[in-house]
Amino acid sequence: MDPAGAGGSAMSSFSSEIRYDVRPIGAVESPLVDLADAPRQGDEGAPEAWLVIDPAWSLAMRDLEVGQHVVVLTWLDRARRDVLVTRPRDDPNRAEEGIFSTRSPDRPNPIGLHEVTIVEIDGSRLKVRPLEAIDGTPVLDIKPVLGPER
Amino acid sequence: MDPAGAGGSAMSSFSSEIRYDVRPIGAVESPLVDLADAPRQGDEGAPEAWLVIDPAWSLAMRDLEVGQHVVVLTWLDRARRDVLVTRPRDDPNRAEEGIFSTRSPDRPNPIGLHEVTIVEIDGSRLKVRPLEAIDGTPVLDIKPVLGPER
Numbered sequence: 302m303d304p305a306g307a308g309g310s311a312m313s314s315f316s317s318e319i320r321y322d323v324r325p326i327g328a329v330e331s332p333l334v335d336l337a338d339a340p341r342q343g344d345e346g347a348p349e350a351w352l353v354i355d356p357a358w359s360l361a362m363r364d365l366e367v368g369q370h371v372v373v374l375t376w377l378d379r380a381r382r383d384v385l386v387t388r389p390r391d392d393p394n395r396a397e398e399g400i401f402s403t404r405s406p407d408r409p410n411p412i413g414l415h416e417v418t419i420v421e422i423d424g425s426r427l428k429v430r431p432l433e434a435i436d437g438t439p440v441l442d443i444k445p446v447l448g449p450e451r
Numbered sequence: 452m453d454p455a456g457a458g459g460s461a462m463s464s465f466s467s468e469i470r471y472d473v474r475p476i477g478a479v480e481s482p483l484v485d486l487a488d489a490p491r492q493g494d495e496g497a498p499e500a501w502l503v504i505d506p507a508w509s510l511a512m513r514d515l516e517v518g519q520h521v522v523v524l525t526w527l528d529r530a531r532r533d534v535l536v537t538r539p540r541d542d543p544n545r546a547e548e549g550i551f552s553t554r555s556p557d558r559p560n561p562i563g564l565h566e567v568t569i570v571e572i573d574g575s576r577l578k579v580r581p582l583e584a585i586d587g588t589p590v591l592d593i594k595p596v597l598g599p600e601r
Contacts, residue, residue: 317474317475317505317507319474319475319589320472320473320474321472321473321475321526321528321589322470322471322472322473323470323471323472323473323560323562324467324469324470324532324559324560325467325469325471326559326560342597355467357467358535358551358559360535360536360549361534361535361536361549361550361551361558361559362549362551363536363549364548364549364551364552365549365551365552371551372564374560374562376471378471382474384511385508385510385511386510386511386513398514399510399511399512399513399514399515400511401508401511401512401514401515401521401592401593401594402514402515402595403595404594404595404597408511408592409474409476409508409511409591409592410473410474410476410524410591410592412473412524412562412591412592414522414564414594439469439471441559441560441562442551442558442559442560442562443551444551444554444564445552445553445554447492447554
């Protein structure tokens with residue numbers, strides 16, 4: 302990439318053909334096994350779940366602590382990536398909305414954001430709550446929540 | 452994927468060889484062209500920037516509005532992906548921390564999260580602030596911020 306100077310020409314360096322690869326660092330282990338049973342958001346009755354992280358990343362996890370609030374990024378591997386509009390919460394009484402105005406998993410890059418609390422740490426396994434992602438969902442990243450309010 | 456029943460066996464379905472591809476939906480157009488000049492976080496003096504979105508996604512953007520708070524996901528394409536520990540903010544006086552306890556761009560999947568306000572919409576271009584990502588950074592997703600506080 303060779304960004305232009307101020308004034309920008311981002312589109313000249315943008316190609317819709319570019320791909321980057323994401324590499325799961327682990328997977329969700331959850332009693333939720335069926336998409337139909339999964340809450341739409343973590344704060345809607347989602348259970349505790351384990352993040353089973355590849356031990357190759359243990360050193361990267363070493364400063365995580367029980368009680369900490371973190372954002373977990375997942376890859377929602379059952380999502381559709383070609384959807385432009387959707388009815389929020391699949392409610393037939395609601396009008397369609399552009400997907401960037403929704404948290405639908407169906408979107409060009411189906412990355413899930415989940416704000417959770419770490420409730421237990423067992424080696425490279427982290428128990429968190431609440432997590433609405435289903436069993437087997439790939440985990441991409443763990444980030445601390447920033448800011449005084451969050 | 453064929454998740455096991457309750458009790459889970461996420462690791463049995465986890466392979467560190469799996470890859471998924473992310474497909475940029477656009478790119479950042481910003482006066483920030485040099486990583487060395489970029490603030491560490493958006494609230495540390497980051498400027499306004501344009502998100503130049505591929506018109507193929509215009510319908511997905513149609514319900515975004517000026518004044519709305521959204522989370523922008525980017526692909527930090529200059530990051531290192533093999534880093535396990537880092538000194539926060541590159542401060543030599545601070546101890547190393549596991550990268551999942553930091554917001555360092557250097558991480559296995561260098562996905563940036565940026566909470567911004569939409570300040571202008573011009574076709575498939577969105578002006579947002581504040582944004583610490585540099586010019587040319589690929590944009591992956593735009594999501595509404597959830598919850599009463601955020």
